[in-house]
Amino acid sequence: MSYIIIIVSCVFVNNIVLSQFMGICPFLGVSKQIKSSVGMGAAVIFVMVCASACTYPVYKLLDKLEITYLRTIAFILVIALFVQLVEMILKKKVPPLYRALGVYLPLITTNCAVLGVTIDNIDSEYGFLQSLTNAFGTGVAFTLALVLFSGVRARIADCDFPEAFSGAPSTLIAAAIVSLSFMGFSGII
Amino acid sequence: MNEHSNWYEFSKGIIRENPNLVTLLGMCPTLAVTTLASNGIGMGLATMFVLVCSNFVISLLKNAIPKSVRLPCYIVIIAGFVTLIDFLMKGYLPKLHSALGVFLSLITVNCIILGRAEAFASKNTVFKSVLDGLGMGIGFTLTLFFMGSIREILGTGSWFGFEIPWLSDHPMTIFIMPAGGFFVLGILIAVVSKLKDRKPPKEIGCASCPNASVCSDEQKAECTEKEAGTV
Structure with a gap:
């Protein structure tokens, strides 16, 4: 039961993009088309789950050596290494998948949502399976926000804004409205 | 190498190439921690510290770091300084430390810092890189301070804890909610573009x-x- 609560809480109540403000850069940068949103979202779900699986034992090791203050350095290295590795493996072994996800992979190293979710796993004191569930839910939340928002952007792309508002400001204000709608979920858990 | 003066390198980050409002980098902390003006300043100063230190070290090491592995090297250097500031803040400003929470660790992946390392510190002299870091840091801090002030005044009716008459009786809570953050940032970018008399960034x-x-x-x-x- 607690797994369902973790997922619902990640996806709707505490949506990582719209209420925790992580991963805003790709949210604004890659959400121009639904197709690229789905690609980026899939890559993020994959990396988040694997990064959580990798950082869990790393943190246990740091904990044993009593150097948990090094977790930021250790985690970002694990994530960077992992992303690089996945990119190389996909390029060699699964070219179609690489073509679908490859472009988005380097963007993910510097995506604060990935580092954020691994730190959140530790701070919330989740076990291994709960960490994976949390990572999966957060990835889905990211994808959901991206896909929803790319739909909104397709609509506002042709609107006639005052010049100062065209581009980034109108996008941010649209994001405010999408975020407002997600506030409706607060309190369901 | 470019031939700009030292003053240019310092001042460009404050308005002309303001990292948040013009080049649209580092949006996550800008939106997340600016519910209070004091948090905005704290986050800005912490980021400035990391930015200056990492620019300094990276420009010192620019010839020693092999090009193919430069990004992991930069990230490790940055993460080291983030751990340092994390400790300092925990020791001396525990209240601010808990208010900034996970976003303090996330300075590591703040694209402003990696962006400046890649675009500036790895190509320029040590002195200019430090100036660049200072300028960009001040620009970032000022933006966060303005965002924080607007959201705190409208959202809670107080400023640095001082209550503002009338406003504190009718706070517009929406401004300290996530939606208000997006909204205020959008408006700020539009205002800056209008003042600079040019199109907002796409x-x-x-x-x-x-x-x-x-x-x-x-x-x-x-x-x-x-x-x-x-x-």
Whole structure:
């Protein structure tokens, strides 16, 4: 039961993009088309789950050596290494998948949502399976926000804004409205 | 090497190339921690510290770091300084430390810092890199301070804890909610573009993609094709 609560809480109540403000850069940068949103979202779900699986034992090791203050350095290295590795493996072994996800992979190293979710796993004191569930839910939340928002952007792309508002400001204000709608979920858990 | 004066390198980050409002980098902390003006300043100063230190070290090491592994090297250097500031803040400002929470660790992946390392510190002298870091840090801090002030005054009716008459009786709570953050930032960017009398930045395509510095040319071409929907 607690797994369902973790997922619902990640996806709707505490949506990582719209209420925790992580991963805003790709949210604004890659959400121009639904197709690229789905690609980026899939890559993020994959990396988040694997990064959580990798950082869990790393943190246990740091904990044993009593150097948990090094977790930021250790985690970002694990994530960077992992992303690089996945990119190389996909390029060699699964070219179609690489073509679908490859472009988005380097963007993910510097995506604060990935580092954020691994730190959140530790701070919330989740076990291994709960960490994976949390990572999966957060990835889905990211994808959901991206896909929803790319739909909104397709609509506002042709609107006639005052010049100062065209581009980034109108996008941010649209994001405010999408975020407002997600506030409706607060309190369901 | 460019031939700009030291003053230019210092001052460009404050308004002309303000990292938040003009180049649209580091949006996550800008939106997340600015519910109070004091948090905004704290986050800005912490980021400035990391930015100056990492620019300093990276420009010192620019000839020692092999080009192919430069990004992991930069990230490790940055993460080291983030751990340092994390400790300092925990020791001396525990209240601010808990208010900033996870976003203090996330300075590591703040694209402003990696962006400046890649675009400036790895190509310029130590002195200029430090100036650049200071300027960008001040620009970032000022933006966060303004965002924080607007959201605190409208959202809670107080400023640095001082209650403002009338406003504190009718606070517009929406401004300290996530939605208010997006809204205030959007308005700020529009105002800055209007003042500068030029079009606001378009965050579409590789030139303005915050992660562009990480991509290879091949990936950039692919990315552009994907965005255009031809693949």
